[in-house]
Amino acid sequence: MNRNLFARFSEIAYDTAGICLNENKTALLQARIAKRMRSLDFRTADEYLNFLETDESGDELVQFLDSISTNYTYFFREEDHFDIYSRFLNYWKKQEQTRFRIWCAAAATGEEPYSIAITTRETLDVNSFDIKILATDISTKALSTAMAGAYSDEKLKNIDEDHRRRNFEKFTPESHRDDRVWQVKGSIRSLLTFKRLNLAEPPFPMKGPLDFVFCRNVMIYFDQYIRRNLITEIARLLKPGGILVIGHSENLRGIECGLVSLAPSVYQKPE
Numbered sequence: 001m002n003r004n005l006f007a008r009f010s011e012i013a014y015d016t017a018g019i020c021l022n023e024n025k026t027a028l029l030q031a032r033i034a035k036r037m038r039s040l041d042f043r044t045a046d047e048y049l050n051f052l053e054t055d056e057s058g059d060e061l062v063q064f065l066d067s068i069s070t071n072y073t074y075f076f077r078e079e080d081h082f083d084i085y086s087r088f089l090n091y092w093k094k095q096e097q098t099r100f101r102i103w104c105a106a107a108a109t110g111e112e113p114y115s116i117a118i119t120t121r122e123t124l125d126v127n128s129f130d131i132k133i134l135a136t137d138i139s140t141k142a143l144s145t146a147m148a149g150a151y152s153d154e155k156l157k158n159i160d161e162d163h164r165r166r167n168f169e170k171f172t173p174e175s176h177r178d179d180r181v182w183q184v185k186g187s188i189r190s191l192l193t194f195k196r197l198n199l200a201e202p203p204f205p206m207k208g209p210l211d212f213v214f215c216r217n218v219m220i221y222f223d224q225y226i227r228r229n230l231i232t233e234i235a236r237l238l239k240p241g242g243i244l245v246i247g248h249s250e251n252l253r254g255i256e257c258g259l260v261s262l263a264p265s266v267y268q269k270p271e
């Protein structure tokens with residue numbers, strides 16, 4: 001792919017989703033677009049770009065963003081955040097809080113929001129509280145995997161037998177007789193709502209106030225301008241005392257949003 005073409009594709013990724021693709025991502029972008037082109041029967045990237053730019057329905061833009069997004073994730077990634085989350089749930093429960101609103105802002109294929117829901121169920125008697133966990137992502141493909149809530153043995157490798165039994169149901173799909181698949185139990189899935197949402201386009205439609213926001217390992221794709229707008233909006237949506245966790249490799253340096261750092265990747269809105 002030549003430089004001009006790459007520049008045009010990366011401009012679309014930035015303008016529509018805030019995703020920054022440096023030139024060292026050319027090969028990656030090319031491989032991902034090639035797959036989409038094959039399924040549409042286009043032979044050149046020029047042809048595909050023209051199709052993408054002239055598709056007034058916006059459907060191809062959704063497909064394009066699906067194909068370039070990196071959905072890498074796993075259950076209980078950066079595990080300390082789930083301990084912190086559980087501690088805050090207990091603290092708020094002691095203060096007689098009964099309504100909890102949680103947001104998982106880059107839910108990918110679901111492992112993160114289900115880890116949140118499992119932690120919630122292991123911390124609180126969920127039937128005695130008003131709990132809603134919103135899980136959003138820009139990728140419709142990732143979200144449909146998330147909504148199905150079914151994972152292979154391999155994906156569950158860091159969940160011990162006891163946790164599996166409590167939170168998942170095992171089944172063997174007709175089409176893959178040798179595979180075992182684990183589906184998240186309905187009682188956990190019912191805590192969650194999945195929605196497509198573009199983090200690069202605040203303000204967001206949620207009413208808030210939110211108690212706890214997980215916005216992890218997505219800001220790495222954004223520049224400082226998109227990050228600042230995103231974090232300012234999260235700070236607005238949090239309740240006083242509410243918590244934001246970001247990825248271990250991320251930081252809020254240079255972003256004045258009024259949140260106070262409790263630990264390197266954990267922030268609180270002052271009471």
Ligand SMILES: C[S@@+](CC[C@H](N)C(=O)[O-])C[C@H]1O[C@@H](n2cnc3c(N)ncnc32)[C@H](O)[C@@H]1O
Nearest residue numbers: 017069071073106108138139198199216217218
């Ligand atoms: C690397 S995954 C991180 C998943 C999870 N938060 C974790 O920490 O394991 C990044 C996710 O961010 C999503 N994403 C990228 N740009 C986005 C945007 N503008 N709005 C919403 N989600 C976005 C991608 O689709 C992908 O699922």
